[in-house]
Amino acid sequence: MIKIDVDMNKCQHYGQCVFEAPEVFQLNADDKLEYQAEAPDEMLGDLEAAADVCPMQAITLMRE
Amino acid sequence: MTDPMTDADDRPVLIVGASMAGLRTAENLRRAGYAGPITFLGAEPHAPYNRPPLSKELLQTEGQGHEDVAFPIRSALEENVEWVLGRAAASLDTERQVVVDETGAEHPYRALVIATGLRPKPLPIDDHGLTGIHVLRTLDDAVALRQALRPGANVVILGSGFIGCEIAATAAKAGAATVSVVSQSRIPLERAIGPQLGAEVRRRHEAHGVRFFCENGLFGLVGDPSVERVILTSGVMLECDVLVVAIGSDANTEWLEGSGLDASDGVLVNGGLQAVRADGTVLENVYAVGDVARYPNPLFDEVARRVEHWNLPTETGKRAGQVLAAHLRGDDCAPIIEAPFAPLPSFWSDQYDMHLLAFGMTYLADRSEVVAGTLEDECVVEFFRGDELVGVCGIGMRGAVQGYRSRFTPPVAAR
Numbered sequence: 001m002i003k004i005d006v007d008m009n010k011c012q013h014y015g016q017c018v019f020e021a022p023e024v025f026q027l028n029a030d031d032k033l034e035y036q037a038e039a040p041d042e043m044l045g046d047l048e049a050a051a052d053v054c055p056m057q058a059i060t061l062m063r064e
Numbered sequence: 065m066t067d068p069m070t071d072a073d074d075r076p077v078l079i080v081g082a083s084m085a086g087l088r089t090a091e092n093l094r095r096a097g098y099a100g101p102i103t104f105l106g107a108e109p110h111a112p113y114n115r116p117p118l119s120k121e122l123l124q125t126e127g128q129g130h131e132d133v134a135f136p137i138r139s140a141l142e143e144n145v146e147w148v149l150g151r152a153a154a155s156l157d158t159e160r161q162v163v164v165d166e167t168g169a170e171h172p173y174r175a176l177v178i179a180t181g182l183r184p185k186p187l188p189i190d191d192h193g194l195t196g197i198h199v200l201r202t203l204d205d206a207v208a209l210r211q212a213l214r215p216g217a218n219v220v221i222l223g224s225g226f227i228g229c230e231i232a233a234t235a236a237k238a239g240a241a242t243v244s245v246v247s248q249s250r251i252p253l254e255r256a257i258g259p260q261l262g263a264e265v266r267r268r269h270e271a272h273g274v275r276f277f278c279e280n281g282l283f284g285l286v287g288d289p290s291v292e293r294v295i296l297t298s299g300v301m302l303e304c305d306v307l308v309v310a311i312g313s314d315a316n317t318e319w320l321e322g323s324g325l326d327a328s329d330g331v332l333v334n335g336g337l338q339a340v341r342a343d344g345t346v347l348e349n350v351y352a353v354g355d356v357a358r359y360p361n362p363l364f365d366e367v368a369r370r371v372e373h374w375n376l377p378t379e380t381g382k383r384a385g386q387v388l389a390a391h392l393r394g395d396d397c398a399p400i401i402e403a404p405f406a407p408l409p410s411f412w413s414d415q416y417d418m419h420l421l422a423f424g425m426t427y428l429a430d431r432s433e434v435v436a437g438t439l440e441d442e443c444v445v446e447f448f449r450g451d452e453l454v455g456v457c458g459i460g461m462r463g464a465v466q467g468y469r470s471r472f473t474p475p476v477a478a479r
């Protein structure tokens with residue numbers, strides 16, 4: 001499994017991550033980020049892409 | 065060196081410029097299957113780090129340093145990668161496939177990635193050797209400027225682009241006695257996001273006490289040994305302990321002089337990010353990525369441009385990594401290159417509690433229109449060149465702005 005952590009002090013809810021890994025990241029009706037804290041290993045590529053495009057570099061990934 | 069018997073080439077992929085675009089290219093080379101050696105040659109002493117915080121959080125947060133902005137190094141780059149940092153490339157010989165660094169050491173390469181980015185344009189007038197004059201591009205620049213932005217300082221910023229405006233906001237928040245922005249332009253940020261949003265940005269800055277001296281320039285400096293006052297071309301004299309020069313950037317291409325590449329304003333590349341020589345021929349083992357690359361974007365037109373937005377080091381790195389990996393495998397790169405390279409430029413800017421987010425090339429527009437919300441609060445502004453939508457920019461309203469991404473599509477590739 002991959003653990004996903006978004007530093008909500010940094011996140012500005014730009015939603016760039018949503019386009020790379022929509023299964024994990026979504027903007028809710030108030031334009032605020034919601035995300036799942038875990039994802040299967042096969043998603044590593046998409047999750048790294050999401051972490052890469054985050055303007056605030058708020059996304060940390062950890063492999064378990 | 066190349067061994068004709070096995071055709072093995074143990075020379076590395078050499079990436080000059082150890083920053084975001086170089087890093088992204090290396091990651092994508094690995095993703096595309098290249099496991100061979102990679103060498104980074106970087107002028108700065110630091111491993112790759114993220115620049116946007118340099119004019120924002122890091123500039124106002126005492127104690128922040130490299131660890132707060134460093135990019136994570138993915139496991140794929142833990143092996144077979146050499147980092148030569150604190151050393152600048154001085155020249156390139158594409159025949160011998162060698163880069164010579166400033167110490168005279170030679171770095172042979174199998175393929176070369178040019179990722180040397182930009183540097184700020186210098187003060188346009190004589191500085192008379194005065195101290196207290198700053199630019200902002202690197203971490204070291206940011207730390208020096210942070211130390212200078214003491215509460216009570218008189219800060220003058222030359223230039224009203226994004227970096228100038230962000231520094232003004234940070235200086236105002238840091239408790240500067242005065243913050244003055246001096247600019248050639250009629251309206252701050254006008255070229256980037258048009259007169260309506262530019263005027264609104266100015267209004268918000270003025271509400272925080274920032275003063276604007278537009279259609280103006282620097283005439284002279286007074287002080288010894290540090291700057292104390294600046295004289296504007298309009299004749300106005302301003303108290304000044306800290307002068308920040310933020311009037312745009314030049315590409316770091318001096319080291320490419322005499323290499324035969326077209327590096328007249330950034331390095332000209334084709335749709336595969338492969339370098340184009342001044343005679344029009346393409347070098348299949350030389351690539352340019354990030355801010356230093358100049359290329360056309362078929363989303364808009366056929367004009368090759370340098371584009372200085374944060375998402376493009378990633379986009380160019382992805383594409384260059386794929387093409388270069390195919391080239392190193394000996395595959396035909398043409399099918400990848402023929403697919404249009406049409407990354408949607410995206411940028412943002414944070415000033416006070418105002419969050420700007422834009423997609424497209426707003427600066428190509430001849431007209432802009434507020435289509436939702438109000439400028440004074442939150443809004444969405446569309447940008448047109450003739451009838452064509454070329455960009456969108458919002459204050460807040462991120463969901464609505466994000467919704468425009470699908471509106472920019474490349475023309476069907478010519479057959």
Ligand SMILES: Cc1cc2nc3c(=O)[nH]c(=O)nc-3n(C[C@H](O)[C@H](O)[C@H](O)COP(=O)(O)OP(=O)(O)OC[C@H]3O[C@@H](n4cnc5c(N)ncnc54)[C@H](O)[C@@H]3O)c2cc1C
Nearest residue numbers: 081083084085107115116152153180181354355373374411
């Ligand atoms: C202060 C600041 C704030 C920004 N804020 C935003 C923002 O809010 N939103 C946004 O969209 N974009 C922003 N940007 C733009 C964004 O950061 C850049 O587009 C991005 O950093 C470009 O990455 P790059 O790797 O192409 O170039 P760079 O990051 O400039 O990297 C080039 C590297 O090459 C090195 N180098 C240069 N010459 C040589 C040589 N001869 N030999 C070896 N190495 C060399 C340099 O030292 C540098 O480390 C900002 C930029 C700055 C400076």
Ligand code: SF4
Nearest residue numbers: 011012014015017054
């Ligand atoms: S890209 Fe980053 S800043 Fe934007 S919503 Fe995702 S985590 Fe937050």
